[in-house]
Each structure stands twice: as structure tokens, then as C-alpha cells.
Amino acid sequence: MTATDAKAGSASQVPGITGGTGGAGSDKTKASRPTIFVKELSRRARKRLLRHFLALSSGDRLLRFGSVLSDDLVSRYVENIDFTRDTVFGVYDRKLRLLGVGHLAFAPREALPSVSASTTKERVAEFGVSVAASARGLGVGTHLFERAAIRCRNVDIDTLYMHCLSSNKVMMHIAKKAGMAIHRDYGEADAYLKLPPANPASVLQEAVQEQVATLDYTIKANLRAALKWLGNLPGIKRD
Numbered sequence: 001m002t003a004t005d006a007k008a009g010s011a012s013q014v015p016g017i018t019g020g021t022g023g024a025g026s027d028k029t030k031a032s033r034p035t036i037f038v039k040e041l042s043r044r045a046r047k048r049l050l051r052h053f054l055a056l057s058s059g060d061r062l063l064r065f066g067s068v069l070s071d072d073l074v075s076r077y078v079e080n081i082d083f084t085r086d087t088v089f090g091v092y093d094r095k096l097r098l099l100g101v102g103h104l105a106f107a108p109r110e111a112l113p114s115v116s117a118s119t120t121k122e123r124v125a126e127f128g129v130s131v132a133a134s135a136r137g138l139g140v141g142t143h144l145f146e147r148a149a150i151r152c153r154n155v156d157i158d159t160l161y162m163h164c165l166s167s168n169k170v171m172m173h174i175a176k177k178a179g180m181a182i183h184r185d186y187g188e189a190d191a192y193l194k195l196p197p198a199n200p201a202s203v204l205q206e207a208v209q210e211q212v213a214t215l216d217y218t219i220k221a222n223l224r225a226a227l228k229w230l231g232n233l234p235g236i237k238r239d
């Protein structure tokens with residue numbers, strides 16, 4: 001993953017992420033970034049999740065999973081996501097393809113000995129994230145991370161953990177920006193974020209974000225259905 005890769009996406013190139021003014025080649029200031037809706041995914045999204053992960057290059061799979069997973073292992077990973085225990089967030093484009101996915105896995109604190117001493121809560125959360133190469137540098141990864149942090153607060157978890165390669169400059173940047181404490185060891189990095197408890201504002205913030213993302217998804221789905229229907233009418237050509 002190079003800085004050029006990360007800077008390569010632009011709102012105008014990513015269908016369904018709109019509102020940014022930064023076009024290809026322009027300087028993408030934060031103000032010009034598009035609006036991003038983060039939606040909680042259900043098991044019905046497995047097919048789209050698989051498509052998202054299979055499209056990641058081997059370099060990205062290494063960064064995301066810690067090893068270059070084969071297509072077979074990626075499929076198994078998607079098949080095994082436990083939606084009753086974990087939470088998966090996604091950002092959709094206009095065609096309802098997943099541009100970004102954040103997997104928040106919950107585990108008993110004993111399962112992560114490196115963090116168990118720093119919390120009295122029963123569970124801790126581990127976060128993994130990936131963004132399609134075409135949508136990077138637009139804030140999708142940051143939004144997924146922020147949403148995961150709010151979820152943790154609202155389900156009484158005060159420690160959010162991330163494991164990544166210390167060479168992963170983009171992820172390290174996002175982690176530092178979020179105020180994570182980072183511990184580097186032999187080319188790997190463990191990052192922890194201590195979270196404040198939930199309050200009415202954090203609960204409301206998450207509820208509003210989810211409602212807006214659901215509305216956005218519904219509009220996109222209806223538009224797609226309408227276009228499909230129109231495309232099936234005699235004499236109307238689909239693009």
C-alpha cells in the first residue's frame with residue numbers, strides 16, 4: 001500500500017459516494033470529502049462481503065488478515081463470521097457494492113492477554129478494516145473506525161484493540177489520529193483505544209447514524225430496482 005494508492009480515490013470516481021468537490025488530481029482537503037454512511041450489516045450481506053474481500057490484492061489481504069489468505073480461506077472467513085456475536089459495518093456505493101468493511105469481533109477479555117490487565121470489563125473488542133482500492137483516502141476507513149468505537153462504548157466495552165503490521169502507515173495514521181496507544185514489536189503493532197462510557201449523546205449518535213445509513217441504503221436499493229424494471233421494458237436500453 002503506497003501513499004499514492006491511498007490518495008488515488010476521489011469522490012467523483014466512486015459511484016454512490018457523492019458530495020465531494022475534489023476530483024481526480026485535485027488536492028483532497030477534508031472539507032471536500034464526500035458524505036459517508038456506515039451501515040450495520042446482517043448475514044444477508046455475506047455475498048457482498050465475499051466480493052469485497054476477494055477483490056483485495058494479496059498485499060491488502062496481508063495487511064488486513066496478517067497473511068495472504070487464498071480465495072478459499074477468504075470464503076471460509078466470510079462464511080464463519082458470527083453475526084450474533086460480532087458486528088460488521090459496511091459502506092455501500094450506488095450499486096450496493098461494499099466499498100469498505102469493518103469487523104468488530106468481541107471476545108472475553110482473557111482471550112486477549114495483552115489487554116486483559118487494562119480493563120475490568122468482561123469483554124474486549126478487536127477491529128479489522130478494509131477499503132476497496134478505488135475508494136481510499138476519502139475517509140471511509142476512518143468513519144468505519146469511529147463507528148466501531150461508538151458501538152463499543154454503547155455495549156459497555158472500554159477497550160478497542162487492533163493488530164496490524166507496523167509498516168502499515170495508513171492504519172498507523174488512523175490509529176494515532178484516534179488517540180490509540182501503540183505498542184510495536186518485531187514489525188507488528190498492537191494498538192489500543194480506551195473508550196469513555198456510553199452517554200445519551202453516544203447512544204443517540206449511533207441510532208441516528210444507523211437510521212440515516214439505512215435510509216441511504218433503501219434509496220439506493222429502490223433506485224436500482226426501478227432502473228432494472230425500466231431496463232426490462234421493451235424499447236428501453238440498459239447501460
Ligand SMILES: CC(C)(COP(=O)(O)OP(=O)(O)OC[C@H]1O[C@@H](n2cnc3c(N)ncnc32)[C@H](O)[C@@H]1OP(=O)(O)O)[C@@H](O)C(=O)NCCC(=O)NCCS
Pocket residue numbers: 001002003006007060061063064127128129130131132135136137138139140141142143162163164168169170171173174177
Ligand atoms: C487502511 C485502510 C482501511 C484505510 O482506509 P481509507 O478509507 O483509505 O482511510 P481514510 O481515507 O479514512 O484515512 C486515510 C488516512 O491516511 C492518511 N495517509 C495516506 N497515506 C499515508 C501514508 N503513506 N502515511 C501516513 N498517512 C497516510 C491520509 O491522509 C488519511 O489521513 P487524514 O484523514 O488525516 O487525512 C485502507 O488503506 C485498506 O483497506 N488497506 C488494506 C487493509 C488494511 O491495511 N487494513 C488495516 C489492518 S486492520
